[in-house]
Amino acid sequence: xxxxxxxxxxxxxxxxxxxxxxxxxxxxxxxxxxxxxxxxxxxxxxxxxxxxxxxxxxxxxxxxxxxxxxxxxxxxxxxxxxxxxxxxxxxxxxxxxxxxxxxxxxxxxxxxxxxxxxxxxxxxxxxxxxxxxxxxxxxxxxxxxxxxxxxxxxxxxxxxxxxxxxxxxxxxxxxxxxxxxxxxxxxxxxxxxxxxxxxxxxxxxxxxxxxxxxxxxxxxxxxxxxxxxxxxxxxxxxxxxxxxxxxxxxxxxxxxxxxxxxxxxxxxxxxxxxxxxxxxxxxxxxxxxxxxxxxxxxxxxxxxxxxxxxxxxxxxxxxxxxxxxxxxxxxxxxxxxxxxxxxxxxxxxxxxxxxxxxxxxxxxxxxxxxxxxxxxxxxxxxxxxxxxxxxxxxxxxxxxxxxxxxxxxxxxxxxxxxxxxxxxxxxxxxxxxxxxxxxxxxxxxxxxxxxxxxxxxxxxxxxxxxxxxxxxxxxxxxxxxxxxxxxxxxxxxxxxxxxxxxxxxxxxxxxxxxxxxxxxxxxxxxxxxxxxxxxxxxxxxxxxxxxxxxxxxxxxxxxxxxxxxxxxxxxxxxxxxxxxxxxxxxxxxxxxxxxxxxxxxxxxxxxxxxxxxxxxxxxxxx
Numbered sequence: 058x059x060x061x062x063x064x065x066x067x068x069x070x071x072x073x074x075x076x077x078x079x080x081x082x083x084x085x086x087x088x089x090x091x092x093x094x095x096x097x098x099x100x101x102x103x104x105x106x107x108x109x110x111x112x113x114x115x116x117x118x119x120x121x122x123x124x125x126x127x128x129x130x131x132x133x134x135x136x137x138x139x140x141x142x143x144x145x146x147x148x149x150x151x152x153x154x155x156x157x158x159x160x161x162x163x164x165x166x167x168x169x170x171x172x173x174x175x176x177x178x179x180x181x182x183x184x185x186x187x188x189x190x191x192x193x194x195x196x197x198x199x200x201x202x203x204x205x206x207x208x209x210x211x212x213x214x215x216x217x218x219x220x221x222x223x224x225x226x227x228x229x230x231x232x233x234x235x236x237x238x239x240x241x242x243x244x245x246x247x248x249x250x251x252x253x254x255x256x257x258x259x260x261x262x263x264x265x266x267x268x269x270x271x272x273x274x275x276x277x278x279x280x281x282x283x284x285x286x287x288x289x290x291x292x293x294x295x296x297x298x299x300x301x302x303x304x305x306x307x308x309x310x311x312x313x314x315x316x317x318x319x320x321x322x323x324x325x326x327x328x329x330x331x332x333x334x335x336x337x338x339x340x341x342x343x344x345x346x347x348x349x350x351x352x353x354x355x356x357x358x359x360x361x362x363x364x365x366x367x368x369x370x371x372x373x374x375x376x377x378x379x380x381x382x383x384x385x386x387x388x389x390x391x392x393x394x395x396x397x398x399x400x401x402x403x404x405x406x407x408x409x410x411x412x413x414x415x416x417x418x419x420x421x422x423x424x425x426x427x428x429x430x431x432x433x434x435x436x437x438x439x440x441x442x443x444x445x446x447x448x449x450x451x452x453x454x455x456x457x458x459x460x461x462x463x464x465x466x467x468x469x470x471x472x473x474x475x476x477x478x479x480x481x482x483x484x485x486x487x488x489x490x491x492x493x494x495x496x497x498x499x500x501x502x503x504x505x506x507x508x509x510x511x512x513x514x515x516x517x518x519x520x521x522x523x524x525x526x527x528x529x530x531x532x533x534x535x536x537x538x539x540x541x542x543x544x545x546x547x548x549x550x551x552x553x554x555x556x557x558x559x560x561x562x563x564x565x566x567x568x569x570x571x572x573x574x575x576x577x578x579x580x581x582x583x584x585x586x587x588x589x590x591x592x593x594x595x596x597x598x599x600x601x602x603x604x605x606x607x608x609x610x611x612x613x614x615x616x617x618x619x620x621x622x623x624x625x626x627x628x629x630x631x632x633x634x635x636x637x638x639x640x641x642x643x644x645x646x647x648x649x650x651x652x653x654x655x656x657x658x659x660x661x662x663x664x665x666x667x668x669x670x671x672x673x674x675x676x677x678x679x
Contacts, residue, residue: 071110071212074125077182078106078132082245084179085136089143090241101244104222106132111216115209130183132246137179139245144173145460147526148611149240151252151359227251234616234627235634242629262666272594272663275656281600288585289561294443294512295378295450295580296503299346300492301458302522305332305551306540307489313474317490320497321553324516327564328557331598333639334571335619336550338520339611344396346519346573347387347452351375351405353577353593355664356610367400369671374577375450376406377586384408384442384449388435390416390425390456404674407452411438422464428457428492432499440506448511455492460522462488470494482535485522510559515580517573518552521612525549546613547624547637554598558583569602570621570639594664608657618657622648630654 082102086094109128117124142150230242231251240248273280308325310317338345341361348362349355351374357365375385385408393399393412402410416426416434425431435453442449457464462484468491477483503509523536525544536544554571556562561583571579574595581588582597596605609617616627619639626635631654636647 070121070125071107071114074129075103075106075110077129079103080182081133081136081179085140085245088140088176089149089245090237098244100222101226102246104219104226105244105246105250107215107219108223111212111219114212126183126186133179133183135249136245137176140176140179144526145524146612147524149237149245149248151236151249223247230629231255233629235614235629237614238629259662259665261669262663264667264670267592267663267667269588269592272592272660273596275659275663276594276596276606277604277653277656278596278601281597284582284597284600286561286599287582290513290558290583291585292448293558293584294439294448294508295383295584296439296508296512296514297350297450297452297576297580298496298514298516299343299350299452299454299519300496300516301343301455301519302460302462302485303458303489303492303518303552304522304548305334305518305553306548307486308332308553310539312477312486312539315471317471317486318493320493320500321516321555324500324557325553325555328514328555329562329565329567329599331554331556331567331569331571332551333568334517334552334554335573335607335609336518336520336552336612337573337607337609341396343454343456343519344398344401346517347398347454348401348405349573350517350576351452353574353591353595354668355574355594355608355661357668358610358615358661358665361396363397363401366668367397367404368673369404369668370674371404371406371668371671372591373405374581375408377581377588377591378450378584379406379408381584381586382447384445384447385451386411386438386442386449387452387454388431388438389454390427390431392425395424411435422457422468423459425456427468428455428495429498431455431457432495432502436499436502436506436508439503439508443506443508443511454519455496457495458485458488458492458522460524462522464488464491477535480531480535481528482523482532482539489522513558513561513580513583514556515576516553516555516557517576520552521549523549545637546626547639550609550612550619550624556580556583567598567602569598570605570607570619571598572605572607572619574607575605592667594660606653606657606660608661610661615661616654616658618649618653620649620653625649625654627654 079099079102082098083094086098110125113121113124113128139150142148226243226247230239233239233242243251269280307318307321309322316322336346337349337355339356339361341348341356341363344361344363345356348366352371356362359365379385385406387402387407388411389398391413393402393410399410413425416430418426420427420430422428431453439449439451442451457468462481464487469487471487471490473483473487477486500509523532523544525546528536533544540548554576556579572595575598576595578588578593578595578597579599582599604621607619609619614627616630618625622638624637624639626637628634631651636649638648
C-alpha cells in the first residue's frame with residue numbers, strides 16, 4: 058500500500074508540537090494549582106513554548122524533528138519533576154532545587170512514595186512518537202513532511218508577539234510574595250525562566266544597623282533586665298534531641314485506646330511542654346533545623362543553610378558553650394557528607410561529630426543505623442563524656458521515622474487498627490511509635506548511667522511528617538478522625554518542644570508561642586550564658602512569653618508567619634492572604650495585621666543581611 062502523506066497538522070512541526078505542549082501544560086496545571094487550568098493557561102504557557110519553537114524553525118536546518126523532540130522531552134521532564142516535587146513539598150520547585158540532585162539517590166524511597174501512576178501519562182506522546190520513528194519508512198516520510206521550511210517572516214512576527222505576551226505575564230507579577238501564586242500568574246515556564254535569570258538578591262542592610270535592639274524592636278519584644286531562671290541549670294550538660302518528622306498532634310494521641318507515644322507523653326507530663334511551637338526550616342529540612350537551633354538565625358531564601366551559610370564563620374551555641382568550658386559533639390547515623398553536614402558542623406564549631414562511620418550499618422532503617430543503635434551507642438559515649446571534669450553539649454539527631462515511614466516489620470511495636478493499614482498516616486503513626494520506643498530506651502539508659510540527672514534535656518521535632526499534598530482521601534479522613542477537624546498548614550508545621558532538668562523544670566504546659574529559632578536563647582538562659590554579644594533572632598520563651606512573631610519560608614510562601622493567634626499564609630501580598638487561627642475550627646476574626654506582615658519580612662531581611670556579611674571561614678585544605 059503506498060504511503061499516504063501526513064495530514065496538514067502533522068506537517069506543521071511548530072503547530073504539532075505546540076498543541077502537544079498545550080495539552081501537557083493543562084496536565085501540569087491540574088496537579089500544581091488548586092483551581093487547576095483555566096482558559097488563560099494557554100496564554101501563559103504557549104508563548105514561551107513558541108519562543109523556543111520559533112528559534113528551532115529559524116536555525117535548525119538538519120534534524121529538526123529530533124530537536125523538537127529533545128525540547129519536548131526536556132519540558133515534559135520539567136513538568137513531571139515539578140508535579141512530583143509539589144506532591145511532596147507543596148512547593149513549585151525552581152532551578153535552586155536542581156542543586157540538590159545529588160541527594161536524590163539517598164532519598165529515593167521518599168521520592169517514590171509520592172509518585173502516582175497517572176503522572177506517567179505526561180510521557181505518552183513521547184512513547185507513541187518513538188514507536189512511529191521505529192517504523193523506518195513511515196518515519197522517513199513523516200520527517201520529510203515535518204522538515205519543510207516555514208515562512209521566516211511569519212515566524213519572526215510570531216516570535217515578537219510571543220515575547221510581548223511573555224513580558225506581560227512576567228513583569229506585572231514580579232512582586233507577588235507567594236511563590237505558587239507567582240507561578241500561576243506568570244505561567245510555569247515563565248516563572249522558571251524568571252527564577253533562573255532574574256537577579257533577585259535584596260540590597261543588604263548595613264551590618265552596623267543590625268543590632269539586637271533593632272531585632273527586638275522589629276519582633277515587637279523588649280529585653281528582660283532580670284530574667285527568671287537565669288543560670289538555673291548552670292554547669293549542667295546540655296543534651297538536645299531532634300526527633301525526625303515529629304508533629305505535635307502525636308503527643309497524648311490515642312487510637313482505639315492505645316497510646317502512640319507513651320514515652321514522649323510521660324516526658325511532656327513531667328517537664329516544661331510547649332505545644333504552641335513551630336518549625337522554621339527551609340530547603341535543607343533536617344539539616345536546616347540543626348542550623349536554626351544552633352544559631353538562632355533564619356534559613357536562607359534559596360538553598361539549604363548547609364550550603365549557603367556553611368562557608369561563613371557562624372556565631373553558634375557550640376561556640377558559646379565552649380567559651381564556658383563545654384565539650385561539644387553532634388550525633389547522626391547518616392554519612393556526614395549528606396546535606397554537606399560536615400561543613401556545617403565545622404562552621405558551627407562542634408569539637409567533633411559522630412556519623413555512619415561510628416554507628417556502622419548494622420540494623421539499618423532507611424539512611425543509617427536504627428534509632429536503637431543511635432541511642433545505645435550515643436548513651437555510652439555521653440556516659441564517657443560525663444566522666445570528664447568539664448560539662449558537655451551534645452546534639453542528637455534521630456532518623457528512623459523518616460518519610461516514607463515504611464519501617465521494617467521487626468520494628469513494629471504496635472498493631473494498627475485495620476482502617477489505618479496501607480495508608481501513609483498509618484505508616485507514619487507506626488514509625489513514630491517505634492521512634493518513641495527507642496527514645497524510651499535512651500531515656501532509661503541516661504537515667505541509669507547518671508547523665509540524665511546531670512543534664513538539661515531539650516527535645517523538639519525537626520519538621521513536618523505528613524505533607525498535605527501527598528495525602529490521599531483515606532489519609533485526610535483518618536486525620537480528621539484524629540484531630541477532630543480538617544488537617545491544614547497549622548497542624549503541618551506544629552511541632553513540640555520539651556525542656557527537662559531534674560530539680561529545675563516542673564510539670565507544666567507552657568502556652569506561649571515559640572519556634573525553633575527560640576531554642577538557643579531559652580537554653581542559654583537556663584545555663585546562665587549571656588547573649589549580650591551574640592546576635593539572635595529568637596527569644597527566651599521563659600521570659601519573653603507574651604508575644605512572638607515567627608516568619609516562615611519554603612514550606613509556606615514567603616511572607617507567611619505565625620503570631621500569637623494565627624498562622625498567616627501570604628498571597629500576592631497581605632490583602633489576599635489566608636488566615637488560620639491556631640486553635641478551634643479556624644473560622645474566627647482576622648488576628649494578624651499588615652504591620653506584622655511587614656515586620657516578618659524585615660526580620661528575614663535582617664537575618665539574611667547579617668549572615669551574608671559574616672566573614673568567610675578559613676578552610677584548611679585536606
